[in-house]
Amino acid sequence: MIGTTLRVLTKSQTTIPSSSRLQQIAIFFFVQAPATHPPVMVAGGQVVDVPPPDGRLRLRVPVPPPRSFLRTARAGLRETLFPDDPFRAVAREPAGRRRALAVLRYVFPCLEWLPSYSSADLRSDLVSGLTVASLAVPQGISYARLAGLDPVVGLYSSFVPSLVYAVLGSSRDLAVGTMAVGSLLFASMLGPAASPATDPALYARLAFTATFFAGVFQAGLGVLRLGFLVDFLSHAAVVGFMGGAATVVCLQQLRGFLGLHHFTHATDIPAVLGSVFSQSAQWQWQPFVLGCCLFLFLQITRYISKRRPKLFWVSAAAPLVSVILSTVLVYLINGEKHGIQTIGSVKQGINPPSLKSLLFSSPHTWLAAKTGIITGIISLAEGSAVARSFAMAKNYHVDGNKEMIAFGAMNMAGSCTSCYLTAGPFSRSAVNRDAGCRSPASNAVMALAVLATLLFLTPLFRHTPQVALSAIIASAMLGVVDLRAAARLARVDRVDLCVCLGTFLGVVLGSIDVGLAVAVAVLVLRVLLSVARPRTTALGKIPGTAAYRRVDQYAMAEPTPGVLVLRVDAPICFANASYLRERISRWITDEEDRVVGSGAAAPLRCVVLDMGAVASIDSCGTKMVEDLKRSLDKRGLQIALANPGSEIMRKLDKSKVLQLIGDEWVFLTVAEACDYAQSNCKVGTDASQGAAAAASPDEMV
Amino acid sequence: MIGTTLRVLTKSQTTIPSSSRLQQIAIFFFVQAPATHPPVMVAGGQVVDVPPPDGRLRLRVPVPPPRSFLRTARAGLRETLFPDDPFRAVAREPAGRRRALAVLRYVFPCLEWLPSYSSADLRSDLVSGLTVASLAVPQGISYARLAGLDPVVGLYSSFVPSLVYAVLGSSRDLAVGTMAVGSLLFASMLGPAASPATDPALYARLAFTATFFAGVFQAGLGVLRLGFLVDFLSHAAVVGFMGGAATVVCLQQLRGFLGLHHFTHATDIPAVLGSVFSQSAQWQWQPFVLGCCLFLFLQITRYISKRRPKLFWVSAAAPLVSVILSTVLVYLINGEKHGIQTIGSVKQGINPPSLKSLLFSSPHTWLAAKTGIITGIISLAEGSAVARSFAMAKNYHVDGNKEMIAFGAMNMAGSCTSCYLTAGPFSRSAVNRDAGCRSPASNAVMALAVLATLLFLTPLFRHTPQVALSAIIASAMLGVVDLRAAARLARVDRVDLCVCLGTFLGVVLGSIDVGLAVAVAVLVLRVLLSVARPRTTALGKIPGTAAYRRVDQYAMAEPTPGVLVLRVDAPICFANASYLRERISRWITDEEDRVVGSGAAAPLRCVVLDMGAVASIDSCGTKMVEDLKRSLDKRGLQIALANPGSEIMRKLDKSKVLQLIGDEWVFLTVAEACDYAQSNCKVGTDASQGAAAAASPDEMV
Structure with a gap:
């Protein structure tokens, strides 16, 4: 279209009889065509009776029809809690039996894949299940020891929760099991209340209780669809947190490597190293040599699998192989007599029930609940990241909230069957x-496979040296320290790097809680600051187009003489209204100085606010716009708004600020606003009319 | 311009030798003019050697030059802490004596107005100062009693702090004095630790200590330029909080009206009413009658002043008049004998020093600090709102952080001279x-004037009835309950109304702390939610223009066949990356369903993301864009970005996501992106090329 000029019609100027609700606010639209064309009416269906005084034709920015608060709130809640429309499959089915089936399929994802399960699928799952089991058995025993629990609890924890997840889980790749970081958290948080060494029964009961609370918390988040809260632990924080925890866990393994009997519960590096070096008289060389050999073996197999992804089973089977080799060795050389500690007898048999062990009225219940909540969040953060990224790679969808319910169910079931915290470790x-x-x-x-181990193979672990478990843990933890991710953060976003480092240092120098608190505080502060200090930028016209873009981004963007175009990059709300008031006033002062300094012919006459990036406005925001309008009036300047969204129009209309500014100063695009301002703004005339209605501060406080 | 088509040049496609830094990223710009015109080169200064294959000419979205982290951080800090460029006046002066003078003027605002102070100014200030004093004396005595302090402390508090503010303050309208809400907070927070009735000395020391901490906290916020933290107490929260506190204060005045001797420290309505009605046997009718008469008198004068703003002095002088009248009456009828409690003797003389009374090593120090911080924030919130709105009305500027330093200084000085918390009450x-x-x-x-009162007039207050003070307080507090503001909130923003009501109910049913906690929690949650759940909207073309606008706002906006244009209305960051990933995926699924359902000829081929409202992106955000690109590849769709800001371009470039998407799919405007996509996207061909590089989840966790 040639020389199209659009302007805005005021609500009061036209009353349009119409059937549809949207058309009540229909937009009239005319094109000022070249003289050879007749005027074209593009949309709407009606011609304005009186053409506007400047002879240009206008497009209105509609004020949306009023909506009831309940409807708005319901829509907002829906968008907040059900952004992925999880019940789409259910809603599609007609009511009755088919819908009931869809509901069942929704609740039990296994009903989704079971009907089409083929023998080829079974073969693949058999191979992968057995491979994971060969890793799960030694890891389970190792992590249980890390958590200060009986090694057999680690095996229990790979049995029941995995069955629960097979029924309720929707990720095809997640393998359920205990996590090293969760185990460390259990030991460091519950240890001070009940020592695993002196009162193992109470400690185990506390651990089961904490697991129960973790499950309740996880399932609760999922049912209330508050899974997004977990997102506030950003990737950067998780990288730092995991790295810090892994570092601590690695250092703790010096206990096994050096054959020490006593050790600190604290998790900060100074305490751990202090504990190691204060016992230098008790250091043993035999477990150290054995441990180093096993660690080297594990690292080599890991390297092989990394270089040749096809040989993934080399590193997967390595822990089991190293357990078997070291057990045989210790048995043959009678290692216990040479200072190599062994696991000792491991109970045989299936998970015993533990429902009655849960402590709900002990003085430590609150501690267990706190431990459960913190470990629950951490395991969710890892588990949902794993499930999501694997789903993304295979192009299927995982419902994060449903995963949380599955995690919660498996931990609740686990806590009643002698299991401790399980998740989906990476x-x-x-x-x-x-x-x-x-x-x-x-x-x-x-x-x-773990069940078979529990029933028949546990006696074989009697002579397994503890240092083998330490080597397995240390080797696994080295993989968790994600230096590549930290390097990527350093490259892409240095604030994220600070979050990552802060969390890391908080964990290794303070404690796990301190690290978490640092992470959450920095991240929340970052979000709040981004809202409290939004960017405001001056826009200029890209020559030859109708586009106005940031002057600091496009060197060629040309300022419009006499008009200052400003753009606000955030919702205008209580947190930034005062800031924006001052910042915009400073922009104007700077611009006036610049105009005077450059001796330009056109003094500043109009300020155009590009509202395109303002997603919402609250009552403080409308007050800010009102104050701005009044203060510009006093300076003899006109204000114009460009491209406000419907929420903004509604709020400005309701707060009467729209009427104060005048509907004719609200435009569809910045270009129109500038054109109109250049031809209609006279210095210190119409703009100063509004000055009479001075701000009444009585309405402020 | 006719048929102008702009596209984006990749950084790798051209290397531009140039002197200026900005021109290194210069934008090339060509217009595809009609056949009759020769090609026009609009800006930049260089022609691209090889014309792009589609024959169209291109405008690049520049990747900004790298900036050091320190420079970015410095600029960010400056924008965060010095948004109003407070040292502008100082920086303008040449170094040396003039600059030193400017610094002095900055630190002591009185040096700014004193040189031009005229005798007319003095006359006006004399009148207003004396008018305020006639209000300050009875209010000071009343509020001190409300705070549980000796009445004379209220007079002290109108003396020293006012002098300090006269030197350091920059608001021309603010009148310094004690506040009712602050006094109530003192009584309710410090009362439980030291009863004003049984241990007034300890209580007074606690109050001075709390005042000192309030001053340190206020001055600290100002010096560190963290005044914006106060903005997080939004107007809505302040209205609710003040309303709740005023309600409680009014009810507490029943004690004076009914002549009760004992009363509860609690501030919730049930406790206050319980305390009143449990003592119904002790109710006295004499003070009640007197109080009601005085209250009525005060309300009538308030009404007169409201109707006739010129008669402002009627309501300003009314408290003093009612004190005088009631004192004379009580003296004449010997009221003490008829059950009317009087203030009793008020010390004569200037403020005694109280520096040595401050408690820094008492078990209650922490309580005093907490009281100081909470009352400090509340008084700042009221004071800065008052100063700002009055300044706005008279069109001068108040530096919020400097005001905080002035408040802090006056409270620190006050705490050493037997004053308690002062602010600038409305x-x-x-x-x-x-x-x-x-x-x-x-x-x-x-x-x-207060000094004169202290030196000569205090003996006259001996027979002033306490119920007169109660009437003054109750009358003042009725004005603080701002029903009009609440009604405005209900009209403009119902979420703000909820914040207001929540704070109000928290104060009147729980306690002051509960109300504050409710307010801050709701407000922070609101900001976090607005970032965690940004709006995504589909855009359509406004016919006859190049503008793409929201389909839900403009009924006439036309979807582009085969292209889905989405707009994200918030920074893309850790808090919303997962949400956006799912929400955009749902948009695409919905659009594909719609296309299939409507039987449209053009299947979906391209998704255009309008990044115009995306103010920033972090490492999780770039990962989200990368994931989106890969997942669209798998669906056979192309992705295009329109109008990304320079921060976005920098981050996308550094994270290599720009290279993955391809620079040629980044456009200056949505219109260009749609045009290009329509002519260059083939279903399931070039788009699926990228599918080979599948997401590697190893990089995620």
Whole structure:
């Protein structure tokens, strides 16, 4: 279209009879065509009776029809809690039996994949399940020891929760099991209340209780669809947190490597190193040599699998191999007599019930609940990141809130069957995926393999040296320290790097809680600051187009003489209204100085606010716009708004600020606003009319 | 311009030798003019060697030159802490004596107005200062009693702090004095630790200590330029908080009206009413009658002043008149014998020093600090709102952080001279303004008048009935309950109304702390939610223009066949990356369903993301864009970005996501992106090329 000029019609100027609700606020639209064309009416269906005085034709920015608060609130809640429209599949079915089936399929994802489960799928899941089991058995024993629990609890924890996840889980790749960081958290948070060494029974009961609370918390988040709260632990914070925890866990393994009997509960580096070096007289060389050999073996197999992804099973089977080799060695050389500690007898048999062990009225219940909540969040943060990224890679969808319910159910069930905290750790899930798993059934396969171990093989672990477990833990933890991710953060976003480093230092120098608190505080502060200090930029016209772009981004953007175009990059709300008031006033002063300094012919006459990036406005925001209008009036300047969204129009209309500014000063685009301002603004005339209505501060406080 | 088509040049496609830094990223710009015109080169200065394959000419979205982290951080800090460029006046002066003078003028605002102070100014300030003093004396005595302090402390508090403010303050209208809400907070927070009735000395020391901490906290916020933290107490929260506190204060005055001797420290309505009705046997009718008469008198004078703003002095002088009248009456009828409690003897003389009374090592120090911080924030919130709105009305500028330093200094000085918390209460400041004050000197005049009272008139208050003070407080507090503001909130923004009501109910049913906690929690949650759940909207073309606008706002906006244009209305960051990933995926699914359902000829081929409203992006955000690109590849769709800001371009470039998407898919405007996509996207061909590079989840966790 040639020389199209659009302007805005005021609500009061036209009353349009119409049937549809949207058309009540229909937009009239005319094109000022070249003289050879007749005027074209593009949309709407009606011609304005009186053409506007400047002869230009106008497009109105509509004030949306009023909506009831309840409807707005419902829409907002829906968008907040159900952004992924999880019940789409259910809603599609006609009511009755088919819908009931859809609901069942929604609640039990296994009903989704079971009907089409083929023998090829079973073969793949058998292979991957057994591979993961060969990793799960030694890891389970190791992590249980890290958590200060009986090694057999680690095996229990790979059995029941995996079965629950096979039924309720919707990720095809996640492998369920205990996590090193969760285990460390259990030991460091529950240890001070009940020592695993002197009162193992109370400690175990506390651990089961904490697991129960973690499950309730996770399921609660999922049911209330508050899973997004977990997103506030950003990737950067998780990288720093995991790195810090892994560093601490690695250092703690010096206990096993040096054959020490006593050790600190604290998790900060100074305390751990202090504990190691204060016992230098008790250091043993035999476990150290054995441990180093095993660690080297594990690292080499990990390297091989990394270089040749096809040989994934080399590193997956390595922990089991190293357990077997070291057990045989210790048995043959009678290692216990040479200072090599062994696990000792491991109970045989299936998970005993532990429902009655849960402590709900002990003085430590609150501690257990706190431990459960913190470990629950951490395991959700890791688990949902793993499930999501694997789903993304295979192009299927995982409902984060449903995953949380599955995690919660498996921890609640686990806490009643002598299991402690389980999640979907990354390392195990990666092995599961590399081994070609096709459905959560691989978890069931793993569970059965662990069951067989529990029933028949536990006596074989009697002579397994503890240092073998330490080597397995240390080797796994080295993989968790994600230096590549930290390097990427350093490259892309240095604030994220600060978050990551802060969390890391908080964990290794303070405690796990301190690290978490640092992370959450920095991240929340970052969000609040981004809202409290939005960017305001001056815009200029890109020559030859109707586009106005940031002057600091496009060197060629030309300022419009006599008009200052400003753009606000955030919702205008209580947190930034005062700031914006001052900042915009400073922009204007600077611009006036510049105009005077450059001796330009056109003094500043109009300020155009590009509202395109203002997503919302609250009552403080409308007050800010009102104050701005009054203060510009006093300076003899006109204000114009360009491209406000419907929420902005509604609020400005309701607060009567729209009427104060005048509907004719609200435009569809910045270009129109500038054109209109240049031809209609006279210095210190119409603009100063509004000055009479001075701000009444009585309305402020 | 006719048919102007702009596209984007990649950084790798051209290397531009140039002197200026900005020109290194210069934008090339060509217009595809009609056949009759030769090609026009609009800006930049260089022609691209090889014309792009589609024959169209291109405008690049520049990747800004790298900036050091320190420079970015410095600029960010400057914008965060010095948004109003407070040292502008200092920086303008040449170094040396003139600059030193400017610094002095900056630190002591009185040096700014004193040189041009005229005798007319002095006359105005004398009148207003004396008017305010006539209000300050009875209010000071009343509020001190409300705070549980000796009445004379209220007079002290109108003396020293006012002098300090006259030197350091920059608001011309603010009148310094004690606040009712602050006094209530003191009584309710410090009362439980030391009863004003049984241990008034300890209580007074606690109050001075709390005042000192309030001053340190206020000055600290100002010096560190963290005044914006106060903005997080939004107007809505302040209205609710003040309303709740005023309600409680009014109810507490029943004690004076009914002549009760004992009363509860609690501030919730049930406790206050319970305390009143449990003592119904002790109710006295004499003070009740007197109180009601005085209350009625005060309300009538308030009504007169409201109707006739010129008669402002009627309501300003009314408290003093009612004190005088009731004192004379009680003296004449010997009221003490008829059950009317009087103030009793009030010490004569100037403020005694109280530096040595401050408690820094008592078990209650922490309580005093907490009280100081909470009351400090509340008084700042009221004081800065008053100063700002009065300044706005008279069109001068108040530096919020400097005001905080002035408040802090006056409270620190006050705490050493037997004063308790002072601020700039609205009612007193309004009287000051109405009386025609011209500078902070009116505070000095008031201080001198109070000094005269302290030296000569205190014995006259001996027979002043306490119920007169109760009537003054109750009458003042009725004005603080701002129903009009609440009604405005209900009209403009119902979420703000909820904040207001929540704070109000928290104060009147729980306690002051509960109300504050409710307010801050709701407000922070609101900001976090607005970032965690940004709006995404589909855009359509406004016919006849190049503008793309929201389909839900403009009924006439036409979707582009085969292209889905989405707009994200918030920074893309850790808090919303997962949400956006799912929400955009749902938009695409919905659009595909719609296309299939409507049987349209053009299947979806391209998704254009309008990044115009995306103010920033962090490492999680770039990862989200990367994931989106890969997932669209798998669906056979192309992704295009329109109008990204320079921060976005920098981050996308550094994270290599720009290279993954391809620079040629980044456009200056949505219109260009749509045009290009329509002519260059083939279903399932070039788009699916990228699918080989599948997401590697190893990089996620």
